[in-house]
Amino acid sequence: MPEAVIRTAPSPTALLASLDPLLRQWLPRRRWFAGKGRPITGLTPVAVTELPSPAPDSDGAPGALTGLYHLLVRVHQPPAPGSPERPGDCYQLVIGVREVPPTRPAPGLIGHVTRGPLAGHVVYDALDDPRPAGVLLEAVRCGARVGPLRFDRDPGHEIRTGLVPRRMTAEQSNSSVVYGDRLVLKVLRRIGPGTHPDLELPLALARAGCARVPAPVGWMTAELSGDSWLLGVLQPYVQGAVDGWELALRELSKGEDFAAEARALGRATAEVHTALARALPTVTLGHRAMARIADGMSGRLAEAVRTVPALLPYAPGLRSAFTALGDLAGQGRTWTAQRVHGDLHLGQCLRSPDGEWSLIDFEGEPDRPPEERRMPQPAVRDVAGMLRSFDYAARSADTPVPGWAETCRAAYCSGYARVAGHDPRTDPVLLRAFETDKAVYEVVYESRHRPDWLPVPLAAVRRLAAPGPARLMP
Incomplete structure (x- = not known):
């Protein structure tokens, strides 16, 4: 990538002002936008960088790409009900500029600009366009420096040229581009300064020799005011792999048993936890x-009740899970805490064609503060997340299969115990507290992002708030 064509875009404020009215309409419709349901009151640039444009369209058709911009934009919104005032979220955008929209492929059109330096042009999400998406891979391959942007790679991994990009359609809290079915670039959308677990933990696991997590091939960062902001991670793409959520729903639709896969997932999770405990410090959690x-769990519950009033009838029962944990700690019980995945569910697990499971996406729960995501936690937090995921899958099936989630939960814990040496079910107070905290988080998340899914975590809330043995059923 020649340095001569790389330059920082002039007038970031004017450029963003040109895009402002379009982004206010476009951003809330993105799956990864966290501020749904609240008006956007302002947009301010954190960094605006012009990227080198790829080669012109081979057919020479009008409307060729006339600009390619990397934007870090802070979005200002009023706080959610019950939430404290805080700075707006910062989002990463890669925007292509054309005279007319491209026809191959259909882009994520943002709109037609009517004012400012981009007036008269069409802007769109450039990750949907293979040629601009290829610029990012080439920058990583070459170790480019573009304004504040830094593209780096592991020197032990070769990145071939000529890999054709394609955008993955299954979007979650981020966006991914696959290159030639060999590599996948995860582009973070909501970003912030500091060490990011989605690079930190896979690198640590690679050093520890853990094969259950794809080792990073390269990464993108921004250096701003002395801080490093992680923008994306490039990893090997497991061709033919299926994620655990898709596989579980497929087996459910056929009425097939999933216990063997759940048991294998439990073993894979324990292997990752064991490697993390070797690679990074652990701590002992005492009473205080x-x-x-x-x-903290009780505080999140109180805030969740204010956000989702449907939780109110169940609040006393849910709070009892957290009180019981505090009481047990007060009796002198201690626990070991370590770095964990932080948002483990079926969709974060990949099964390769040879039947091996891998864990991916170590950024943690996107709505949690970054510093909280990097804190050592009891490993059962990940276990609780996976148990909740089996419940989600069972309740999402077109045809319910009685006992499916219960069987998967038991098999997963048994597989985990086989590697870890202890069964999470032997500490029911700790497991219930973390599963309850996860269900409360899910209620708030679904109410903000996917209201149609809200009955799923609410069903778990009813169970977890119930007295006695009833709450142990999935």
């Missing part, structure tokens, strides 16, 4: 530390 965790 555990009381803080239990109080």
Whole structure:
């Protein structure tokens, strides 16, 4: 990538002002936009960088790409009900500029600009366009420096040229581009400064020799005001792999048993936890530390009740899970805490064609503060997330299969125990507290992002708030 064509775009404020009215309409419709349901009151540039444009269209048709911009934009919104005032979220955008929209492929059209330096042009999400998406891979391959942007790669991995990009259609809280069915670039959407677990933990696991997590091939960062902001991670693409969510729903639709896969997933999770405990420091949580965790769970519940009033009837039962944990800590019980995945569910697991499971996406729950995501936690937090995921799958099936989630939960814990040496079910107070905290988080998340899914975590809330043995059923 020649340095001569790389330059920082002039007048970031004017450029963003040109895009402002379009982005206010376009951003809330993105799956990864966290501020749904609240008006956008302002947009401010954090960094605007002009990327080198790829070669012109081979057919020479009008409307060729006339600009390619990398934007870090802070979005200002009023806080959600019950939430404290805080700075707006910062989002990463890669925007292509054309005279007319391209026809191959259909882009994520943002709109026609009517004012400012881009007036008269069409702007769109450039990750949908193979040629601009290829610029990012080439920058990683060459170790480019583009204004504040830094593209780096592991020197032990070769990145071939000529890999054809294609955007993955299954979008979640980020966006992914696959290159030649060999590599996949995960582009983070909501970003912030500091060490990011989605690069930190896979690198640590690679050093520890853990094969359950794809080792990073390269990464994108921005250096701003002395801080490093992770923008994306490039990893090997497992061709023919299927994610655990898709596989579970497929087996459910056929009425097939999923216990063997759940057991294998439990073993894979325990292997990752064991490697993380070797690679990174662990701590012992005594009364005071555990009381803080239990109080934090109670605080999140109180905030969730304000956000989703449907939780109110179940609040006392849910709170009892956190009180029981605090009481157990007060009796002198201690627990080991370590770095964990932080948002483990079936969709974060890949099964390769040879039957091996891998864990991906280590960024943690996107709605949690970054510093909280990097704190050591009891490993059961990940276990609770996976148990909730089996429940989600069972309740999402077109034809319910009685006992499916219960069987998967038991098999997963048994597989975990076989590697870890202890069964998560032997600490029911800790497991219930973390599963309850996860279900409360899910209620808030679904209410903001996917209201149609809200009955799924609410069903778990009813179970977890129930007295006695009833809450142990999935």
